[in-house]
Amino acid sequence: MTGRRIRTRVAVVGGGPVGTALAIALGQAGVGCAVVERRAEPQPVPKGQNLTQRTMELMRAWGAEDRVRAGRTTSREHEVGGVTTYGTLLGEYAYEWHRRAAVRPFYAADNERLPQYNTERALRARAAEVPGVQFLAPWRAEEVRASADGVLVRARDASGGVLEVEADYAVGCDGSRSLVREAAGIPQTRTDHEQLMVLLVFRSRQLDGLLERYPGTSYFNVLHPALEGYWQFFGRVDARGTWFFHAPVDRAAADGATDFRPLLWRAAGAEFDADIEHVGFWDMRFALADRYRAGRLLIAGDAAHSHPPYGGYGINTGFEDAANLAWKLAAELQGWAGPRLLDSYDAERRPVFASLRDEFIARSVEVDREFLATHDPCTDRAAFESAWAARAEGAPAEVDAYEPHYEGSPVVVGPAGRPGAAGRHETRARPGHHLAAQPAGTGVDLFDRLTGGRFVLLRAGSAGDRLAAAAGQAAVPLDLVDVDPAVRDAYAADLVLVRPDQHVAWAGDSDEDAAAVLGTVTGR
DSSP states (O other): OOEEEEEOSEEEEOOSHHHHHHHHHHHHTTOOEEEEOSOSSOOOOOOOOEEOHHHHHHHHHTTOHHHHHHTOOSOTTSOSOEEEEESSTTOSOEEEEOOGGGGGGGSSSOOEEOOHHHHHHHHHHHHTTSTTEEEEOSOEEEEEEEOSSOEEEEEEOTTSOEEEEEESEEEEOSOTTOHHHHHHTOOEEEEEEEEEEEEEEEEOSSHHHHTTTSTTOOEEEEEOGGGTTOOEEEEEOOTTSEEEEEEEEOGGGGGSOOOOHHHHHHHHTSOOOOEEEEEEEEEEEEEEESOSEETTEEEOGGGTEEOOSOTTOHHHHHHHHHHHHHHHHHHHHHTOOOTTTTTHHHHHHHHHHHHHIIIIIHHHHHHHHHHHHHOOTTTOHHHHHHHHHHHHHHHHHHHHHEEEEOTTOTTOOSSSOOOEEEOOOOSSOOTTSBOOSSOTTSOOOOGGGGOSSSEEEEESSSOOHHHHHHHHHHTOOEEEEEOOHHHHHHHTSSEEEEOTTSBEEEEESOOTTHHHHHHHHTTO
16 A cells, blocks of 8 residues: 655645635635545536636636636527426427526626536646646545644545645535535535436437527526426537436436436427436435534535525535635635634625525525416416516516625625625625626726735725735735726725625725724634
């Protein structure tokens, strides 16, 4: 048996998209890290395909945007948007949903669509370029131990070789069965809908032709009254006729002998050729860790939270975990964090997921269930069509309403509130909210000024010197960026203090309370 031991600052267990993104962000902040990943190559199952504008902002910040976009497998004519139909895919009633173009003015990048395995490949390639990042694969983590002085991750490869990684902190990005979460003794709160779902990946030459009525559409949600609000869901994987399909099934269907083509045909409302390449099953379940940190052990992504793949939120939520955690870990290791900064990762990110779970995903199932139980075109067509039209009219509002924020965070200076996923998009600089780095009407793109792993103080006029002096005294990295009056008016403040994760830490017209502001936003 051969052995190898390395020393680094942060051990990241799990080199999927979230773990690799975290490593890139840490490396760019000057923090050495090692990623321990059990797979030599990403798992070739299409999931996590819809990347929001916010996620693509982060890809831009992490230097991976061009590679990620190059990994797109569908035609550019198929935008990242969907259609909801009633009864069958080819049914009489349909409306558009999840068209994210409406919120594009609040972000510095367009959204994107590609399979998760291509996003992983792009991130692995970027990680290989970042100084201080070691990507170790294939190594399966078997043991994680934490002490007052540090952590030890022990892993093994297929030949029996042993790898030991010593670090100051370990972050579990190792999925819903997280070894790190278990080692940390962190329990989960689970909500089980007791519904088995099937995932099919199939090829079809004919399905695209059946869907000519929906040009430029990437995914399709079929509501059927017999399914009590659970979705049947088709999505394009590539331009060569590969699709995925999710649907509720009986547990007896998981015996391995089921022919799922009739299920596809019933959902579509027509027969078509279907060469099924992959069959998988998952449970309709939510899980949320009771905390995201236990001393030197932290968790992110699916290790911290998991939910059904409704609405394309999962991978995007994981990337936001990475962006939030990376700068706080860097601050802790570089000595400028206050004692409460690292704990604010849990205080900010857990409520956001809980809000996403309750106000978006679980609520959508309940709303659909109630609609299907109440309205039937065969019973009262006029009432059904009126209710269906109301759903169609309200669909764009969900896109605007999904606006994760950290209002009321202990490291944000602003009005009282609570972090959550529900809000509304505005250009005005609001403490705790994502900053619109391309304020409409100004012709300015500030995003690249906000991505250096440092606080940034945007200022109109001569104010800001007190904050800059206080940051210098506390060794807090801070850049001053002058903005013109149009930008100032868009943000509605002379001074806007932006965190390294592009969220507003504080906004105001005077920095007379500079020391108090800086103390709060750094967790002091």
